[in-house]
Amino acid sequence: MxxxxxxxxxxxxxxxxxxxxxxxxxxxxxxxxxxxxxxxxxxxxxxxxxxxxxxxxxxxxxxxxxxxxxxxxxxxxxxxxxxxxxxxxxxxxxxxPVATVERVRDKSVMRAAVTEASSFRSAGRPPRSRCRTPERERPPAADHPARVP
Structure with missing residues (x-):
């Protein structure tokens, strides 16, 4: 154990x-x-x-x-x-199975598996959620152009 x-x-x-x-x-x-x-x-x-x-x-x-x-x-x-x-x-x-455990323990792996198996994907529709990666990070709210001083 x-x-x-x-x-x-x-x-x-x-x-x-x-x-x-x-x-x-x-x-x-x-x-x-x-x-x-x-x-x-x-x-x-x-x-x-x-x-x-x-x-x-x-x-x-x-x-x-x-x-x-x-x-x-x-x-x-x-x-x-x-x-x-x-x-x-x-x-x-x-x-x-390690792959199964990783799917249920890591949300990004789970979401990728759901997207891969999703009927939405086969119908050409995007998934409702996406994992945030460094390339897709949003700028901090303080840097937003509509920021209130």
């Missing part, structure tokens, strides 16, 4: 333990990601790694996976759903 920061983290780990599953928690274990005593006690082991560094997370989990194979990788927080999906894919484990 990657960063079980939610209040249900210890509960989920406890349920997994009741099912006879081994639970390893991957965590930076510092600052706002410091593990609670309950999570630490419920986990079989703790893998300390910088979880905000995708390459480091994947490398650490893969190394442990070689000697102690995992059956699944779960996110303990919505923040780590994308990272967890990438780790599961790297280990060839079941999980959410």
């Amino acid at each position: 990657v960063e079980p920061a939610s209040s249900g983290g210890a509960t989920l780990i406890g349920v997994a333990a009741e099912m006879g599953l081994r639970v390893v928690v991957a965590t930076a274990d510092s600052g706002d990601r410091r593990l609670s005593d309950a999570v630490r006690a419920a986990a079989d082991s703790v893998l300390t790694v910088e979880t905000n560094d995708q390459a480091a997370l994947e490398a650490a989990v893969l190394e442990l996976h070689r000697t102690e194979p995992f059956e699944a990788v779960l996110s303990g927080s919505d923040i780590y759903v994308t990272a967890t999906a990438r780790v599961a894919a790297a280990l060839d484990l079941p999980g959410l």
Whole structure:
């Protein structure tokens, strides 16, 4: 489980333990990601790694996976759903497809997918929303010609 920061983290780990599953928690274990005593006690082991560094997370989990194979990788927080999906894919484990996770976690990716699949697009109509990119940024209101002094 990657960063079980939610209040249900210890509960989920406890349920997994009741099912006879081994639970390893991957965590930076510092600052706002410091593990609670309950999570630490419920986990079989703790893998300390910088979880905000995708390459480091994947490398650490893969190394442990070689000697102690995992059956699944779960996110303990919505923040780590994308990272967890990438780790599961790297280990060839079941999980959410990375492309699907990116569509629901990144509005610009979601909007591009909706535009691509939209019947409006096939009818030649523009989508109702567009992602703002640096090329399409509007000038600040203070720079607008109709600005009131």
